[in-house]
Amino acid sequence: MPTLNRDGVSLYYEVHGEGPVLLLTHGFASTSQMWAAQVGPFSQGRRVVTWDMRGHGRSDAPDDPSAYCEAETVADMAALLDAVGAERAVIGGMSLGGYMSLGLYRRFPKRVMALLLVDTGPGFKKDEAREAWNQTARGVGDAFASDPLGTLATRGIEARTSRHERPAALAHVARGMLTQQDGAVMTSLPDIAVPTLVVVGADDAPYLAAADYMAGKIPGARKVVIPNAGHAANVDQPALFNAEVLAFLDR
Numbered sequence: 343m344p345t346l347n348r349d350g351v352s353l354y355y356e357v358h359g360e361g362p363v364l365l366l367t368h369g370f371a372s373t374s375q376m377w378a379a380q381v382g383p384f385s386q387g388r389r390v391v392t393w394d395m396r397g398h399g400r401s402d403a404p405d406d407p408s409a410y411c412e413a414e415t416v417a418d419m420a421a422l423l424d425a426v427g428a429e430r431a432v433i434g435g436m437s438l439g440g441y442m443s444l445g446l447y448r449r450f451p452k453r454v455m456a457l458l459l460v461d462t463g464p465g466f467k468k469d470e471a472r473e474a475w476n477q478t479a480r481g482v483g484d485a486f487a488s489d490p491l492g493t494l495a496t497r498g499i500e501a502r503t504s505r506h507e508r509p510a511a512l513a514h515v516a517r518g519m520l521t522q523q524d525g526a527v528m529t530s531l532p533d534i535a536v537p538t539l540v541v542v543g544a545d546d547a548p549y550l551a552a553a554d555y556m557a558g559k560i561p562g563a564r565k566v567v568i569p570n571a572g573h574a575a576n577v578d579q580p581a582l583f584n585a586e587v588l589a590f591l592d593r
Contacts, residue, residue: 359385
């Protein structure tokens with residue numbers, strides 16, 4: 343499978359099918375393999391691009407902590423679109439991948455045809471709430487630094503079943519990509535002007551309110567709750583998830 347070298351960082355990605363591009367970005371501590379049940383159905387008449395974010399899976403994991411941040415990740419995503427020759431694409435992501443998808447729209451809105459936001463949130467407006475989140479993220483980073491494989495085993499199914507060439511690098515990811523600097527993504531939601539589908543698992547309690555918020559703030563957004571699904575709705579209930587997303591894509 344191909345790799346993209348951006349500023350010395352090699353990014354692993356896969357392309358499946360032909361047609362308009364759908365870029366799917368995984369969640370924290372997972373890899374592109376979390377989309378395995380989606381690649382076949384979604385690539386019928388589309389080009390599905392999945393990839394491993396820096397520090398994950400088969401992509402490079404730089405030693406420099408400053409290489410891990412929202413700006414670098416969004417730039418990676420734009421470079422992937424360039425690599426596959428897509429001026430515009432449907433941009434989808436789960437959890438951290440969904441947040442980065444919103445970040446891509448904020449920076450490059452003309453490159454986004456539609457948004458698919460899965461079990462994710464838009465960040466925090468209030469400094470106190472953001473700092474509480476960041477403290478938790480830094481704690482996760484400390485755990486990965488001290489016991490990467492043991493910590494990975496405590497994560498959700500989409501992470502526990504993933505393989506990383508350098509799992510210790512997830513400490514840098516947590517400290518640099520999970521942490522948030524401001525509320526710019528959240529305040530940008532009313533400016534989103536593309537079709538948007540918000541998907542959340544019915545049992546993903548921490549993200550139900552976030553899904554409601556995004557669906558209420560993004561003009562014309564549609565929200566779908568997947569029953570008997572947790573934080574990785576596409577993994578827990580692939581048939582239901584795929585049916586909802588395919589209906590959205592067809593529209």
